Amino acid sequence: MIELPDLVAGGLAAGTLSALALGGGLLHSRRRLARQQAESAALRGRLDETLRALTAEVEHLAARRLPAAARALAHPHVTVPGPLHPQTAGSPLGHALDGVLQALRVELAAQQVRVDAAAQAGMRGATREIQAALYRLQDALRGLQQRYDDPELAQTLFELDHENEQSLRRAQVAAVVCGAWVGLAREESHLVDAVTGGQSRLAGFRRVSVHNHLRPGTALVSHAVEPVAIITAELLDNALRHSAPDTEVIVSLEHVHHGVCVTVDDAGVGMTRDERERAQRLVAGRDPILLTDLGDPPRMGLAAIGQLTRQFDLTVDVSSTSPYGGVRAVLRVAEHLLSHIDPAERPPAVSAPRSTRENAPDQPEQAVRAPAADAPDDTGPAAPADGARAVPALPVSGAPVHAYGTELPGAASGDVPAHDDDRRDTGGLPRRRRRTPTTAAAADVPAPRGVAPQPPERAAAALGALQSGTAAARAGSTPETAEPTNDTENEGETAR
Secondary structure (H helix, E strand, O other): OOOHHHHHHHHHHHHHHHHHHHHHHHHHHHHHHHHHHHHHHHHHHHHHHHHHHHHHHHHHHHHHHHHHHHHHHHOOOOOOOOOOOHHHOOOHHHHHHHHHHHHHHHHHHHHHHHHHHHHHHHHHHHHHHHHHHHHHHHHHHHHHHHHOOOHHHHHHHHHHHHHHHHHHHHHHHHHHHOOOOOOOOOOOEEHHHHHHHHHOOOOOHHHEEEEEOOOOOEEEOHHHHHHHHHHHHHHHHHHHHOOOOOOOEEEEEEEEOOEEEEEEEOOOOOOOHHHHHHHHHHHHOOOOOOHHHHOOOOOOHHHHHHHHHHHHOOEEEEEEEOOOOOEEEEEEEEHHHEEEOOOOOOOOOOOOOOOOOOOOOOOOHHHHHHHHHHOOHHHOOOOOOOOOOOOOOOOOOOOOOOOOOOOOOOOOOOOOOOOHHHHHHOOOOOOOOOOOOOHHHHHHOOOOOOOOOOOOHHHHHHHHHHHHHHHHHHOOOOHHHOOOOHHHOOOOOOOO
16 A cells, blocks of 8 residues: 555655646746737837838828829929839839829820810800901901092001901911811912912011912912911911011922922021920921910910811921021922912912012913013003012902002103104014013113103002902902003013
8 A cells, every 4th residue: 555645745746747847838838929929019010110101102192293293294394203212113002103193194184185175165166256256347347448549548447457367367376276167268379379368467577578489370279278378377477576577587489399388487586496396296286286285375376387287288397497597487288289270361469479480481471471562552551560569469368458568550650652763673562571680671661652641640540440459359350350550551660
């Protein structure tokens, strides 16, 4: 039998061992719990740091990046800043933030297009009403010009009509920029008439010098007449505005391989490279035009050119520098927009610059003009001399002639009796002067016989002839259909 003391000793030993094992386990558990608490604290710290970084990135996105992205839509030179922390770039967070920026750009662009379309629709309606009112005013001025013969009143009416024409041009340009039609339908017209018609719509038209090197009869198809006149007017307006008032703007009309070019050279301040690139983008017409891109106040001239070049298949280039130090603008009219008008049946306006090719051997105008020289001088007055001083051009738009600087016909005419020697030299026929500027040619041209001293009524008759020509041009005829008077005979004896 086991004695009681031995049994107690064994129990105590077993209890001691159990206590030792339980204490070791408890100590291990406490150590593991401490490690887990430390890891949790570290994870909580990292989470707090991540939350702070994310909050800073979102705040940076809202305060800096989103406004810059919105401004960059209207001002491409604005730089959109990157993430606040460099390590964010390329991370999922960085891609998500970039997606927010891209979505903002897309939505703002769509909203801008919708808002701009609504603004353009409202402006089209307003300009339509303005154009209609200006056309009514133009008709009223036309009626007054035909009703009254007082020279001072006629001059005032011409000036008012010219001011009205400038206002009409601005309204027309605004309408074209907003996507409206040009507003006028034309018949086929001489290209030089379209150019001088655009010139006549400007306040500084006297500073424009047009050099016509086209073949006589070069014309535009009907739907291209008004666009060419508008583009020419806007190119000349830019040239006049950005050049000194004592300088000329040179316009040259030339044939090229694929059509005709109208070149405008000014001696102005020119453009920087950025300005030239922006102007070329506008006149190219490839990008949609928004009113918000045109400045404040909006500059619509180049934008209107871009609309017309896209709609009518024209080409305008403003990327070159003028040899006079300013800007060279070139309008190219393709062959399919060109036509031909017989200059004998429908000559251009009497004041249009004469073509330098009129003396070419293949020029049919020489044969047309020859019968006029074969008629005896006692059957009627002779035609005006080739160097005659011309009145301002009839606008293509059909507006009245602007008589700024106009001299009454007959002021420079050489109305002297013809000599018998001249009659014998020409077989009793009047001698026609050559177009080439020679001193002897001017002296050989005889004046009609029997010209009486100019009475005061001749000035009134000359003004009446001018108004008759204006009315004929408005009615669709040419100034040559008006009744000739002796006031235009042998005018401008000095060759140009």
